[in-house]
Amino acid sequence: MVLGRQSPYTTPHILHKNYAQASDDQFASKLIGSDLEYFSQAGFDMDRIHLKRNAPVAQLYEDAIRNEGAILSSSGALINFSGKKTGRSPKDKRIVYEDTSKDEIWWGSVNIKMDEHTFEINRERAIDYLNTRENVYVFDGYAGWDPKYRIKVRVICARAYHALFMNNMLIRPTEEELANFGDPDFIIYNAGQFPANRFTKGMSSTTSVEINFKRMEMVILGTEYAGEMKKGVFSVMHYLQPVKFGQLSLHSSANVGMEKGDVTLFFGLSGTGKTTLSADPHRLLIGDDEHVWSDTGVFNIEGGCYAKCINLSQEKEPEIFNAIRFGSILENVVYDPASRTPDYDDVSITENTRCAYPIEYIPNAQIPCLVERQPSNIIMLTCDAFGVLPPVSKLTADQASYHFLAGYTSKTPGTEDGVLEPIPTFSTCYSAPFIVLHPGRYAEMLADRMSKHNVSCWLINTGWTGGKFGTGKRCPLSYTRRIVDAVHSGELLNAEYENFGVFGLQIPTKVEGVPREVLNPALAWADKEAFEREVRKLAGMFQKAFTLYEGDVQESVRDAGPKLE
Ligand SMILES: Nc1ncnc2c1ncn2[C@@H]1O[C@H](COP(=O)(O)OP(=O)(O)O)[C@@H](O)[C@H]1O
Ligand SMILES: C=C(OP(=O)(O)O)C(=O)O
Numbered sequence: 001m002v003l004g005r006q007s008p009y010t011t012p013h014i015l016h017k018n019y020a021q022a023s024d025d026q027f028a029s030k031l032i033g034s035d036l037e038y039f040s041q042a043g044f045d046m047d048r049i050h051l052k053r054n055a056p057v058a059q060l061y062e063d064a065i066r067n068e069g070a071i072l073s074s075s076g077a078l079i080n081f082s083g084k085k086t087g088r089s090p091k092d093k094r095i096v097y098e099d100t101s102k103d104e105i106w107w108g109s110v111n112i113k114m115d116e117h118t119f120e121i122n123r124e125r126a127i128d129y130l131n132t133r134e135n136v137y138v139f140d141g142y143a144g145w146d147p148k149y150r151i152k153v154r155v156i157c158a159r160a161y162h163a164l165f166m167n168n169m170l171i172r173p174t175e176e177e178l179a180n181f182g183d184p185d186f187i188i189y190n191a192g193q194f195p196a197n198r199f200t201k202g203m204s205s206t207t208s209v210e211i212n213f214k215r216m217e218m219v220i221l222g223t224e225y226a227g228e229m230k231k232g233v234f235s236v237m238h239y240l241q242p243v244k245f246g247q248l249s250l251h252s253s254a255n256v257g258m259e260k261g262d263v264t265l266f267f268g269l270s271g272t273g274k275t276t277l278s279a280d281p282h283r284l285l286i287g288d289d290e291h292v293w294s295d296t297g298v299f300n301i302e303g304g305c306y307a308k309c310i311n312l313s314q315e316k317e318p319e320i321f322n323a324i325r326f327g328s329i330l331e332n333v334v335y336d337p338a339s340r341t342p343d344y345d346d347v348s349i350t351e352n353t354r355c356a357y358p359i360e361y362i363p364n365a366q367i368p369c370l371v372e373r374q375p376s377n378i379i380m381l382t383c384d385a386f387g388v389l390p391p392v393s394k395l396t397a398d399q400a401s402y403h404f405l406a407g408y409t410s411k412t413p414g415t416e417d418g419v420l421e422p423i424p425t426f427s428t429c430y431s432a433p434f435i436v437l438h439p440g441r442y443a444e445m446l447a448d449r450m451s452k453h454n455v456s457c458w459l460i461n462t463g464w465t466g467g468k469f470g471t472g473k474r475c476p477l478s479y480t481r482r483i484v485d486a487v488h489s490g491e492l493l494n495a496e497y498e499n500f501g502v503f504g505l506q507i508p509t510k511v512e513g514v515p516r517e518v519l520n521p522a523l524a525w526a527d528k529e530a531f532e533r534e535v536r537k538l539a540g541m542f543q544k545a546f547t548l549y550e551g552d553v554q555e556s557v558r559d560a561g562p563k564l565e
């Protein structure tokens with residue numbers, strides 16, 4: 001029997017009778033009769049396709065290499081290519097306008113409406129496409145490490161690469177959990193190789209990424225970028241956690257001190273350093289990207305991490321570098337054909353090169369990925385392209401609410417389709433592309449929890465220092481790490497502070513190991529007038545961006561922003 005020898009995480013269930021050997025077949029039918037029914041009812045052509053459910057990692061490797069042009073790298077990771085789209089497509093992401101969720105959703109600029117009928121058409125198109133494939137992969141796993149708040153997710157896709165990606169990114173069920181999986185709570189139909197029909201009402205391109213909260217389904221057409229799936233799961237949790245469970249979903253990483261057990265959350269849009277800074281040799285990693293702050297503590301939504309590989313080195317980011325081995329997926333990374341060694345400095349395919357690995361590949365992972373303890377520190381990561389914000393400042397409760405709602409940062413090249421250089425942006429809740437409810441709902445829950453548990457809050461600029469990008473340079477990672485260490489050791493709590501101009505931020509006058517002129521950007525700019533001009537320009541941008549939320553917050557929060565008298 002094949003099963004006994006598999007890893008505890010993956011169990012091969014081959015659903016199709018023509019494909020499997022007799023013993024597998026008997027076994028499969030015993031376990032998953034109701035699933036077979038589900039697939040037939042959904043329109044899958046069970047006489048034609050081979051369904052491979054939770055296939056072993058090695059088998060997914062074989063299929064990806066044989067059928068999809070994947071490459072085995074020298075470290076044992078699998079190098080895959082996502083084709084034309086190498087980042088997310090936010091302009092093609094839609095939410096279905098339907099009676100169960102329409103009054104909850106924030107139909108602001110990010111959530112584009114799709115009607116129910118168009119969803120049905122695209123869903124059918126995805127299933128029709130999957131029916132033309134020889135292999136259809138199914139991965140069943142969980143989102144959310146706390147059993148009270150987790151959901152069951154099913155991914156149905158045509159590429160072994162996508163199945164392996166979600167095997168790494170979801171929480172892998174045990175054999176027993178898989179056998180008793182039952183009906184999923186959320187299903188992703190990924191037919192990314194096949195385009196959307198541009199003549200379908202409501203389509204604006206051949207790419208379509210859509211979520212239906214009534215059906216609890218997601219359909220992907222016309223993009224093979226795997227990150228769409230994990231962020232789709234996040235969007236669902238960003239809706240379900242506050243609305244159904246009363247818990248706060250966070251676009252953040254999280255870790256916990258080995259000695260003190262203190263928990264830190266790192267908020268930040270893509271590229272600001274959530275993954276890099278949460279991998280810390282002195283702390284246990286809870287997760288690198290998506291969490292829930294519940295009544296009882298903090299839990300990770302995912303079972304893996306999705307790190308950026310650009311300029312990755314063993315020396316600067318050893319935990320991540322060493323996680324790139326058998327089972328890990330490298331995405332759009334160029335390799336040396338002779339040695340099959342990845343070249344992380346080569347960005348000729350994209351700057352958004354990635355690696356997805358199971359969280360247990362990080363030596364200091366906290367498994368299960370949850371803590372029954374409330375956070376002590378919140379770090380809001382921003383990547384300031386103007387080089388005016390200090391690398392660290394201490395925020396008051398009102399400033400924390402203000403900056404969380406404003407969400408000032410930059411979009412990192414490559415993470416979204418069409419973004420070629422750092423673009424300053426106000427990404428509310430540091431998660432605008434994934435926001436589902438009105439930002440004020442998340443902000444209010446955050447403020448309540450922060451005050452109830454007396455959490456300290458820090459604004460950390462991992463972006464440019466001492467000038468605009470092109471002239472200044474990005475804050476060296478070693479300084480940011482030193483600052484994060486100073487947050488954790490308590491050094492910053494007891495430091496001396498000075499006021500930072502129109503922003504009214506409190507900045508420490510001294511952090512061991514970080515030069516004074518780095519701590520205070522006013523000292524780093526040679527041209528003082530230019531500095532003042534840029535500060536005022538950025539302050540004006542904040543004020544304009546914040547008008548969206550002014551009516552929803554109390555006066556003290558409104559007052560916590562930059563002032564331009
Ligand atoms: N000061 C810094 N702090 C954090 N990351 C930095 C810094 N300087 C450069 N980087 C680089 O920026 C990228 C941050 O990406 P990542 O941690 O994946 O962000 P996120 O997880 O928030 O999307 C990494 O490639 C990292 O090496
Ligand atoms: C996968 C993503 O997340 P992050 O860059 O925050 O890791 C993304 O934004 O596409």
Ligand SMILES: [Mn+2]
Nearest residue numbers: 274275289306
């Ligand atoms: Mn990340």
